[in-house]
Amino acid sequence: KxxxxxxxxxxxxxxxxxxxLNCSFTDSAxxxxxxxxxxPGKGLTSLLLIQSSQREQTSGRLNASLDKSSGRSTxxxxxxxxxxxxxxxxxxxxxxSKLTFGTGTRLQVTL
Amino acid sequence: xTGVSQDPRHKITKRGQNVTFRCDPISEHNRxxxxxxxxxxxxxxxxxxxxxxxxxxxxxxxxxxxxxRPKGSFSTLEIxxxxxxxxxxxxxxSSSEPRRDSSFGPGTRLTVL
Numbered sequence: 001k002x003x004x005x006x007x008x009x010x011x012x013x014x015x016x017x018x019x020x021l022n023c024s025f026t027d028s029a030x031x032x033x034x035x036x037x038x039x040p041g042k043g044l045t046s047l048l049l050i051q052s053s054q055r056e057q058t059s060g061r062l063n064a065s066l067d068k069s070s071g072r073s074t075x076x077x078x079x080x081x082x083x084x085x086x087x088x089x090x091x092x093x094x095x096x097s098k099l100t101f102g103t104g105t106r107l108q109v110t111l
Numbered sequence: 112x113t114g115v116s117q118d119p120r121h122k123i124t125k126r127g128q129n130v131t132f133r134c135d136p137i138s139e140h141n142r143x144x145x146x147x148x149x150x151x152x153x154x155x156x157x158x159x160x161x162x163x164x165x166x167x168x169x170x171x172x173x174x175x176x177x178x179x180r181p182k183g184s185f186s187t188l189e190i191x192x193x194x195x196x197x198x199x200x201x202x203x204x205s206s207s208e209p210r211r212d213s214s215f216g217p218g219t220r221l222t223v224l
Contacts, residue, residue, distance in 0.1 A: 004153070034212070034213065036215075041200075041220070042217060043115075043117075043202060043215045043216055043217040043218045044154070044202065044204075044215040046212050046213065046214065046215070049211075049212050089153050089154075091153070091154075097144075097161075097206075098144060098156040098159060098167065099144075099146075099154070099204075100156070101154050101155070103153050104153055
């Protein structure tokens with residue numbers, strides 16, 4: 001069974017801090033690794049997609065890396081803001097087309 | 112591009128009733144996915160379509176669940192004889208290829224009393 005683990009489950013940081021969210025997966029034969037943001041009671045917003053041939057992707061204050069050999073991905077958020085408060089989910093696409101998700105990291109950025 | 116839309120956004124029903132949800136994907140996307148998310152968990156895959164063909168179904172999709180995509184555009188997910196355990200957020204997503212971004216809709220929140 002493919003599993004995706006996200007650590008920590010919850011994180012609270014003061015505004016302005018840089019932070020790293022971790023994602024590990026057991027299936028090394030993944031095609032894509034995608035990071036999403038989910039606000040309470042809402043759908044998912046795609047943040048970054050890393051294809052299997054890539055090692056990282058950047059968008060604004062976000063940087064995601066992928067190490068397939070170790071089964072790990074990290075999401076780095078620079079200069080965090082209260083508006084970054086949300087649940088962050090990582091998911092991978094394996095040999096099938098479906099996404100397999102972790103349980104998420106709940107982030108709170110305080111003033 | 113209006114994104115993926117889902118209707119209704121919220122549904123409250125009594126146990127034993129049937130419910131149907133609709134998903135309209137991004138128009139140029141030929142792949143459509145349904146996921147279910149319970150509180151505190153990540154979404155779990157239910158089923159997916161490529162055009163009108165349903166290519167994979169999860170074991171989570173019991174015989175009370177049926178999904179269709181009759182013309183390869185919008186999709187419906189029906190749950191018959193609802194149970195309290197069916198209470199969840201039902202998410203729809205679409206993509207143009209299996210290895211491209213999946214775009215998600217806002218979800219339908221189902222509450223079974």
